[in-house]
Amino acid sequence: MRERGKDDVMKHRRTSLEPVEPVTEKPESEDSMTRPATSPHKPEARLGREVQARIGQQLRALYNDVVDQGVPEHIADLVRRLSDQDQD
Amino acid sequence: MKLDPAIRDQVLATVPSLRAFAISLCGNIDRADDLVQETLLRALAHIDSFQPGTNMPAWLFTILRNLFRSEYRKRRREVEDADGRYAETLKSHPEQTGRVEFEEFRTALAKLPSDQREALILVGASGFSYDDAAAICGCAVGTIKSRVNRARTRLADLLAIDSVDDFGPDRATRAVLAGGGRN
Numbered sequence: 210m211r212e213r214g215k216d217d218v219m220k221h222r223r224t225s226l227e228p229v230e231p232v233t234e235k236p237e238s239e240d241s242m243t244r245p246a247t248s249p250h251k252p253e254a255r256l257g258r259e260v261q262a263r264i265g266q267q268l269r270a271l272y273n274d275v276v277d278q279g280v281p282e283h284i285a286d287l288v289r290r291l292s293d294q295d296q297d
Numbered sequence: 298m299k300l301d302p303a304i305r306d307q308v309l310a311t312v313p314s315l316r317a318f319a320i321s322l323c324g325n326i327d328r329a330d331d332l333v334q335e336t337l338l339r340a341l342a343h344i345d346s347f348q349p350g351t352n353m354p355a356w357l358f359t360i361l362r363n364l365f366r367s368e369y370r371k372r373r374r375e376v377e378d379a380d381g382r383y384a385e386t387l388k389s390h391p392e393q394t395g396r397v398e399f400e401e402f403r404t405a406l407a408k409l410p411s412d413q414r415e416a417l418i419l420v421g422a423s424g425f426s427y428d429d430a431a432a433i434c435g436c437a438v439g440t441i442k443s444r445v446n447r448a449r450t451r452l453a454d455l456l457a458i459d460s461v462d463d464f465g466p467d468r469a470t471r472a473v474l475a476g477g478g479r480n
Binding site for chain 2 (some may be wrong): 257260261263264265267268269270271272273275276277278279280281284285287288289291292293294
C-alpha cells in the first residue's frame with residue numbers, strides 16, 4: 210500500500226485502442242462468414258464504433274481491477290531487498 | 298553500489314500493470330504473481346542492461362513475456378489446448394471478476410487466440426504504442442496491428458452474437474444491449 214501513489218502512473222496512461230482504424234478494415238478471417246448474412250437495418254459503422262468503445266472500456270476496466278490492487282507487500286519487499294544488494 | 302532509488306521506483310511503479318498483464322497471460326493469479334517475481338529477479342539481476350531514460354514498462358513486460366513463453370513451451374508437452382485451459386482457469390476464479398457485467402466480456406476474451414488477446418491487452422489496456430507492443434512481442438508492427446484488429450472484430454462478433462438468445466432479432470438493438478446493459 211505504501212507504493213500506492215506511484216502505482217497510479219500506469220493506470221492513467223492513454224491507451225490507443227479507440228483512435229485505431231475503424232472496424233471496416235477486415236483482415237482475412239472467417240469472421241465475415243459468421244456474421245448474419247442479412248441485417249435488416251444497416252447501421253454497421255455506427256454499431257461498430259459503439260461496440261468498439263464498449264470493448265475498450267471493458268478491457269480497461271478488467272485490467273484496472275488488477276492495477277488498482279497496487280503492489281502486493283511481498284513483491285514490494287522483494288524489490289526493496291534486491292535493490293539494497295550490491296549490484297555488479 | 299546499490300540500485301538507484303529512481304530506477305527502483307520505476308520498477309515498483311510498473312508492478313501493478315505487470316501483474317495485470319501476467320494475469321491476462323496465465324489466467325491464474327498465483328501463477329501470475331510467481332511470474333512477476335521471477336521477472337523482477339531477472340530484471341534486477343540484469344539492471345545494467347536497462348538504459349536509464351528508456352521505457353521501463355516495455356523492458357519489464359518484455360522480460361515477463363519471454364519468461365512466460367519459455368515456461369509455456371516447457372509445459373506444452375504436458376498440457377495441450379492452452380486456450381481451453383485459460384478459459385477454465387478464468388471460470389475457476391470468479392472472485393477475480395467480482396462484477397457480473399465483466400462475465401460476458403471475460404468469456405469472449407478467453408475465446409481469442411492467445412497472440413490476439415496479448416496484442417489487444419498491450420495496446421488497448423496497458424497503453425503501449427504499436428511500436429512498443431511489437432518490440433515486446435518480438436514481431437513486426439503490422440503484425441500487432443493485424444492481431445489487434447482481428448481481436449476487436451472477433452470480440453465484437455462474439456459479444457453481439459452471444460446476445461441473440463437474450464434479445465430480439467434486431468441486430469442493432471442486440472449489439473447495443475450487449476455492449477451496454479446499464480445506461
